[in-house]
Amino acid sequence: MKILLIQIVLIAVVVAVVARLFRSRGARAQAIRRLGLILFAGFAVVSILIPDVWNRIAHLVGVGRGTDMVLYALVVAFLSFTVTTYLRFRDLETRYTKLARRLALDEVRGDRPLPDDGDEPPAEDPPSPR
Amino acid sequence: MNEDVWLVVPLYNEATVIADVVRRAREVFPHVVCVDDGSADDSARLAAQAGAVVVRHPVNLGQGAALQTGFEYALSVPDMRWVVTFDADGQHQVEDVVAMLDLARTEGLDVVFGSRFLDDRTDAGLLKRAVLRMAVAYTNLTTRTKLTDAHNGLRLLSRDVVSRLQITQNRMAHASELVSQIGALDVRYAESPVHVLYTDYSRSKGQSLWNAVNILAELILR
Numbered sequence A: 001m002k003i004l005l006i007q008i009v010l011i012a013v014v015v016a017v018v019a020r021l022f023r024s025r026g027a028r029a030q031a032i033r034r035l036g037l038i039l040f041a042g043f044a045v046v047s048i049l050i051p052d053v054w055n056r057i058a059h060l061v062g063v064g065r066g067t068d069m070v071l072y073a074l075v076v077a078f079l080s081f082t083v084t085t086y087l088r089f090r091d092l093e094t095r096y097t098k099l100a101r102r103l104a105l106d107e108v109r110g111d112r113p114l115p116d117d118g119d120e121p122p123a124e125d126p127p128s129p130r
Numbered sequence B: 001m002n003e004d005v006w007l008v009v010p011l012y013n014e015a016t017v018i019a020d021v022v023r024r025a026r027e028v029f030p031h032v033v034c035v036d037d038g039s040a041d042d043s044a045r046l047a048a049q050a051g052a053v054v055v056r057h058p059v060n061l062g063q064g065a066a067l068q069t070g071f072e073y074a075l076s077v078p079d080m081r082w083v084v085t086f087d088a089d090g091q092h093q094v095e096d097v098v099a100m101l102d103l104a105r106t107e108g109l110d111v112v113f114g115s116r117f118l119d120d121r122t123d124a125g126l127l128k129r130a131v132l133r134m135a136v137a138y139t140n141l142t143t144r145t146k147l148t149d150a151h152n153g154l155r156l157l158s159r160d161v162v163s164r165l166q167i168t169q170n171r172m173a174h175a176s177e178l179v180s181q182i183g184a185l186d187v188r189y190a191e192s193p194v195h196v197l198y199t200d201y202s203r204s205k206g207q208s209l210w211n212a213v214n215i216l217a218e219l220i221l222r
Helices: A005-022 A027-049 A052-061 A066-108 B018-026 B043-049 B063-075 B094-107 B126-142 B159-164 B174-185 B200-205 B211-220
Strands: B005-011 B031-036 B053-056 B082-085 B111-115 B155-158 B189-193
Touching (some): A005 A052, A005 A066, A027 A052, A052 A066, A066 B053, A066 B063, B005 B018, B005 B043, B005 B063, B018 B031, B018 B043, B031 B043, B031 B063, B043 B053, B082 B094, B082 B159, B094 B111, B094 B155, B094 B189, B126 B211, B155 B159, B159 B174, B174 B211
Parallel strands (some): B005 B031, B005 B082, B111 B189
Antiparallel strands (some): B082 B155
């Protein structure tokens, strides 16, 4: 079995994306993401002006057609999006948990009065007539 | 006698049993804090009527989050020396807690884990037993502890240990997280046999074995 360059590149990207799960996030990661976004936009303009650029890249890494190359890039981009979103939701959940816990503890310590009828969720605002 | 012990009970939709569980526990341990995790039923009111302190999460966060909230509440009580994590569904026996406390007090332990597998009182199904065994093997492999039962909700923790724990796994993986944090603390711990009573009620509410997959995923993708 002959290993194509594209296979190495794709595997490397997938591994890098998964590795991000285990690494700490910080200012550097954010900066890299933003730079990547700018490069991505720049390349989008180039590939609109010169559509053949995809074919050339594809041939360079051993893929038959430029469209296949676009598909591979999309798969990788989607995977990375999924991972990033997952991590963001985890961070968000941590903060939200701390907020809810603070509220719960403050309420029981009497810093804030208990709602009269706590069994019911707070009523929604009545729909305004329009 | 047990004025310095606080039972921390995560509570989520257990209206049918919670009043009995709290009442029976309070015959021996007067201090019970139920952390109501956004129950949709009457659980919180019934627990309060039965004499428990009720801390209410405004939204459902998960059992791990409820335990951490209960820990923080218990730490705000100056006289608290021991925290017991206790299930709301009536699976746990108050006598087992008494035995765990005796063990900790006489042997100067910081943590006592309940274990279903130290005697044969607990009647778990074959598949459940197998999955729990695997969970234990995984926990022993990844943490610096040697236990026979990793996902038992009945534990006794000293104030010092509670103040150093920080549970971040909101859902089911908190049990492994707790063991791993205690393993890293370098404190004296032991296991004590407990009887987990699987009733039809607790079975109907109990975690599905599919959760083993979810727990593993939550632990790996932390």
